[in-house]
Amino acid sequence: MKFFIDTANLAEIQEANDLGILDGVTTNPSLMAKEGITGHENVINHYKAICEIVDGPISAEVIATDYAGILAEGEALAALHPNIVVKVPMIRDGIKAIKYFTEQGIKTNCTLIFSAGQALLAAKAGATYVSPFVGRLDDISTDGVELISQIRLIFDNYGYETQILAASVRHPMHILKCAEIGSDVMTGPLSAITALLNHPLTDIGLAKFLADHQKAAKTA
Numbered sequence: 001m002k003f004f005i006d007t008a009n010l011a012e013i014q015e016a017n018d019l020g021i022l023d024g025v026t027t028n029p030s031l032m033a034k035e036g037i038t039g040h041e042n043v044i045n046h047y048k049a050i051c052e053i054v055d056g057p058i059s060a061e062v063i064a065t066d067y068a069g070i071l072a073e074g075e076a077l078a079a080l081h082p083n084i085v086v087k088v089p090m091i092r093d094g095i096k097a098i099k100y101f102t103e104q105g106i107k108t109n110c111t112l113i114f115s116a117g118q119a120l121l122a123a124k125a126g127a128t129y130v131s132p133f134v135g136r137l138d139d140i141s142t143d144g145v146e147l148i149s150q151i152r153l154i155f156d157n158y159g160y161e162t163q164i165l166a167a168s169v170r171h172p173m174h175i176l177k178c179a180e181i182g183s184d185v186m187t188g189p190l191s192a193i194t195a196l197l198n199h200p201l202t203d204i205g206l207a208k209f210l211a212d213h214q215k216a217a218k219t220a
Protein backbone atom coordinates (compact mmCIF):
# COMPACT_ATOMS: atom_id res chain seq x y z
CA MET A 1 0.00 0.00 0.00
CA LYS A 2 1.30 3.45 -0.87
CA PHE A 3 1.63 5.99 1.95
CA PHE A 4 0.75 9.61 1.22
CA ILE A 5 0.92 12.34 3.84
CA ASP A 6 -2.14 14.55 4.12
CA THR A 7 -0.76 17.97 5.01
CA ALA A 8 0.63 21.20 3.60
CA ASN A 9 3.15 21.50 6.45
CA LEU A 10 6.60 21.42 4.84
CA ALA A 11 8.40 20.29 8.02
CA GLU A 12 6.05 17.31 8.41
CA ILE A 13 6.35 16.45 4.72
CA GLN A 14 10.15 16.56 5.07
CA GLU A 15 10.04 14.39 8.22
CA ALA A 16 7.84 11.76 6.55
CA ASN A 17 10.04 11.81 3.46
CA ASP A 18 13.18 11.39 5.58
CA LEU A 19 11.61 8.26 7.10
CA GLY A 20 12.01 6.71 3.65
CA ILE A 21 8.48 5.33 3.34
CA LEU A 22 6.63 8.27 1.77
CA ASP A 23 5.12 7.80 -1.68
CA GLY A 24 3.25 11.07 -2.17
CA VAL A 25 1.38 14.05 -0.70
CA THR A 26 -2.24 15.17 -0.62
CA THR A 27 -3.35 18.70 0.21
CA ASN A 28 -6.64 20.53 0.19
CA PRO A 29 -7.70 24.17 0.61
CA SER A 30 -8.31 23.68 4.36
CA LEU A 31 -4.82 22.23 4.88
CA MET A 32 -3.30 25.13 2.91
CA ALA A 33 -5.25 27.65 5.01
CA LYS A 34 -4.12 25.88 8.20
CA GLU A 35 -0.50 26.63 7.23
CA GLY A 36 -1.42 30.27 6.51
CA ILE A 37 -0.82 29.85 2.76
CA THR A 38 -3.16 32.32 1.07
CA GLY A 39 -3.22 34.06 -2.31
CA HIS A 40 -2.74 32.42 -5.69
CA GLU A 41 0.99 33.08 -5.98
CA ASN A 42 1.77 31.73 -2.50
CA VAL A 43 -0.32 28.61 -3.07
CA ILE A 44 1.45 27.92 -6.37
CA ASN A 45 4.88 28.45 -4.77
CA HIS A 46 3.89 26.11 -1.94
CA TYR A 47 3.02 23.32 -4.41
CA LYS A 48 6.41 23.84 -6.05
CA ALA A 49 8.13 23.60 -2.65
CA ILE A 50 6.31 20.31 -1.91
CA CYS A 51 7.35 18.94 -5.30
CA GLU A 52 10.98 19.71 -4.43
CA ILE A 53 10.77 17.64 -1.23
CA VAL A 54 8.86 14.57 -2.43
CA ASP A 55 9.40 12.68 -5.67
CA GLY A 56 5.91 11.22 -6.01
CA PRO A 57 2.31 12.19 -6.77
CA ILE A 58 1.33 15.55 -5.23
CA SER A 59 -2.42 16.28 -5.20
CA ALA A 60 -3.24 19.95 -5.83
CA GLU A 61 -6.91 20.88 -5.53
CA VAL A 62 -8.85 23.17 -7.82
CA ILE A 63 -11.05 25.86 -6.27
CA ALA A 64 -13.34 26.36 -9.29
CA THR A 65 -16.60 24.40 -9.35
CA ASP A 66 -17.65 25.09 -12.96
CA TYR A 67 -16.41 23.06 -15.94
CA ALA A 68 -14.45 25.84 -17.68
CA GLY A 69 -12.94 27.03 -14.41
CA ILE A 70 -11.88 23.53 -13.34
CA LEU A 71 -10.26 22.94 -16.75
CA ALA A 72 -8.32 26.23 -16.67
CA GLU A 73 -7.16 25.77 -13.08
CA GLY A 74 -6.35 22.08 -13.50
CA GLU A 75 -4.28 22.62 -16.64
CA ALA A 76 -2.30 25.39 -14.91
CA LEU A 77 -1.68 23.16 -11.87
CA ALA A 78 -0.65 20.19 -14.02
CA ALA A 79 1.86 22.41 -15.86
CA LEU A 80 3.66 23.22 -12.58
CA HIS A 81 5.42 19.86 -12.26
CA PRO A 82 5.09 16.37 -13.81
CA ASN A 83 4.19 14.94 -10.36
CA ILE A 84 1.13 17.15 -9.85
CA VAL A 85 -2.19 15.30 -9.68
CA VAL A 86 -5.20 17.57 -10.18
CA LYS A 87 -7.64 17.12 -7.32
CA VAL A 88 -11.23 17.65 -8.44
CA PRO A 89 -14.35 17.57 -6.25
CA MET A 90 -17.06 14.94 -6.81
CA ILE A 91 -19.59 17.16 -8.54
CA ARG A 92 -21.22 17.01 -11.99
CA ASP A 93 -18.75 19.41 -13.64
CA GLY A 94 -15.93 17.70 -11.76
CA ILE A 95 -16.74 14.36 -13.38
CA LYS A 96 -16.88 16.01 -16.82
CA ALA A 97 -13.51 17.66 -16.14
CA ILE A 98 -11.96 14.36 -15.00
CA LYS A 99 -13.04 12.81 -18.30
CA TYR A 100 -11.38 15.70 -20.16
CA PHE A 101 -8.18 15.57 -18.07
CA THR A 102 -7.95 11.79 -18.59
CA GLU A 103 -8.12 12.29 -22.37
CA GLN A 104 -5.32 14.89 -22.08
CA GLY A 105 -3.13 12.53 -20.03
CA ILE A 106 -3.48 14.67 -16.89
CA LYS A 107 -3.68 12.67 -13.66
CA THR A 108 -6.64 13.30 -11.36
CA ASN A 109 -7.77 12.63 -7.81
CA CYS A 110 -11.55 12.76 -7.35
CA THR A 111 -12.07 14.04 -3.82
CA LEU A 112 -14.98 14.21 -1.35
CA ILE A 113 -16.16 10.67 -2.14
CA PHE A 114 -18.68 9.39 0.41
CA SER A 115 -20.45 6.60 -1.51
CA ALA A 116 -19.57 3.67 -3.77
CA GLY A 117 -21.75 5.17 -6.51
CA GLN A 118 -19.64 8.32 -6.53
CA ALA A 119 -16.44 6.21 -6.73
CA LEU A 120 -17.89 4.20 -9.64
CA LEU A 121 -18.70 7.37 -11.59
CA ALA A 122 -15.21 8.76 -11.02
CA ALA A 123 -13.64 5.48 -12.17
CA LYS A 124 -15.79 5.50 -15.31
CA ALA A 125 -14.57 9.04 -16.03
CA GLY A 126 -11.01 7.70 -15.78
CA ALA A 127 -9.87 9.21 -12.47
CA THR A 128 -6.36 8.14 -11.48
CA TYR A 129 -7.42 8.11 -7.80
CA VAL A 130 -10.69 8.26 -5.88
CA SER A 131 -10.55 9.66 -2.34
CA PRO A 132 -13.21 8.18 -0.05
CA PHE A 133 -13.18 10.05 3.31
CA VAL A 134 -12.99 7.33 5.96
CA GLY A 135 -12.79 9.49 9.09
CA ARG A 136 -15.57 11.86 8.13
CA LEU A 137 -17.95 8.92 7.60
CA ASP A 138 -16.97 7.55 11.02
CA ASP A 139 -17.77 11.03 12.39
CA ILE A 140 -21.42 10.58 11.37
CA SER A 141 -21.70 7.01 12.73
CA THR A 142 -21.18 5.38 9.33
CA ASP A 143 -18.43 2.79 8.80
CA GLY A 144 -15.84 4.56 6.64
CA VAL A 145 -13.66 1.45 6.28
CA GLU A 146 -16.69 -0.48 4.96
CA LEU A 147 -16.88 1.98 2.06
CA ILE A 148 -13.29 1.09 1.12
CA SER A 149 -14.30 -2.62 0.99
CA GLN A 150 -17.32 -1.86 -1.19
CA ILE A 151 -15.28 0.20 -3.66
CA ARG A 152 -12.50 -2.46 -3.73
CA LEU A 153 -15.09 -5.12 -4.67
CA ILE A 154 -16.63 -2.98 -7.41
CA PHE A 155 -13.30 -1.93 -8.94
CA ASP A 156 -12.06 -5.55 -8.90
CA ASN A 157 -15.29 -6.81 -10.49
CA TYR A 158 -14.61 -4.72 -13.58
CA GLY A 159 -10.84 -4.27 -13.49
CA TYR A 160 -10.97 -0.49 -13.08
CA GLU A 161 -7.42 0.85 -12.88
CA THR A 162 -8.51 3.81 -10.73
CA GLN A 163 -6.63 3.60 -7.45
CA ILE A 164 -8.46 3.73 -4.14
CA LEU A 165 -6.86 6.46 -2.02
CA ALA A 166 -8.30 6.09 1.48
CA ALA A 167 -8.46 9.68 2.75
CA SER A 168 -9.45 11.33 6.01
CA VAL A 169 -7.46 8.57 7.68
CA ARG A 170 -6.99 9.61 11.30
CA HIS A 171 -5.20 6.81 13.21
CA PRO A 172 -3.15 3.61 12.81
CA MET A 173 -6.19 1.27 12.88
CA HIS A 174 -7.62 3.07 9.86
CA ILE A 175 -4.32 2.41 8.07
CA LEU A 176 -4.26 -1.28 9.02
CA LYS A 177 -7.90 -1.88 8.10
CA CYS A 178 -7.38 -0.18 4.72
CA ALA A 179 -4.28 -2.33 4.15
CA GLU A 180 -6.24 -5.52 4.98
CA ILE A 181 -8.90 -4.57 2.43
CA GLY A 182 -6.35 -3.77 -0.24
CA SER A 183 -6.71 -0.01 -0.56
CA ASP A 184 -4.07 1.07 -3.09
CA VAL A 185 -3.11 4.16 -1.12
CA MET A 186 -3.84 5.76 2.21
CA THR A 187 -3.33 9.41 3.11
CA GLY A 188 -3.17 10.60 6.67
CA PRO A 189 -1.37 12.88 9.10
CA LEU A 190 2.23 12.27 10.17
CA SER A 191 0.97 11.25 13.64
CA ALA A 192 -1.03 8.31 12.19
CA ILE A 193 1.97 7.14 10.17
CA THR A 194 4.53 7.37 12.98
CA ALA A 195 2.08 5.69 15.43
CA LEU A 196 2.75 2.51 13.43
CA LEU A 197 6.31 2.55 14.79
CA ASN A 198 5.26 2.02 18.38
CA HIS A 199 4.89 -1.11 20.48
CA PRO A 200 5.64 -1.28 24.23
CA LEU A 201 7.25 -4.72 23.84
CA THR A 202 9.67 -3.23 21.30
CA ASP A 203 10.68 -0.58 23.85
CA ILE A 204 11.00 -3.14 26.67
CA GLY A 205 12.90 -5.58 24.44
CA LEU A 206 15.32 -2.93 23.19
CA ALA A 207 15.99 -1.63 26.71
CA LYS A 208 16.81 -5.21 27.80
CA PHE A 209 19.09 -5.85 24.81
CA LEU A 210 21.03 -2.66 25.52
CA ALA A 211 21.22 -3.33 29.28
CA ASP A 212 22.48 -6.89 28.67
CA HIS A 213 25.04 -5.56 26.20
CA GLN A 214 26.33 -3.04 28.80
CA LYS A 215 26.45 -5.74 31.51
CA ALA A 216 28.42 -8.09 29.25
CA ALA A 217 30.81 -5.29 28.27
CA LYS A 218 31.50 -4.50 31.97
CA THR A 219 32.23 -8.12 32.90
CA ALA A 220 34.40 -8.78 29.80
Ligand code: G3P
Pocket (backbone or CB within 6 Å): 006, 026, 028, 131, 133, 135, 136, 167, 168, 169, 170, 187
Ligand atom coordinates in the same frame (compact mmCIF):
# COMPACT_ATOMS: atom_id res chain seq x y z
O1 G3P B 1 -7.68 13.82 2.47
C1 G3P B 1 -8.86 14.41 2.95
C2 G3P B 1 -8.58 14.86 4.33
O2 G3P B 1 -7.79 16.00 4.32
C3 G3P B 1 -9.74 15.06 5.20
O3 G3P B 1 -9.30 14.72 6.44
O4 G3P B 1 -9.35 14.66 8.87
O5 G3P B 1 -10.17 16.68 7.62
O6 G3P B 1 -11.49 14.57 7.59
P1 G3P B 1 -10.12 15.19 7.70
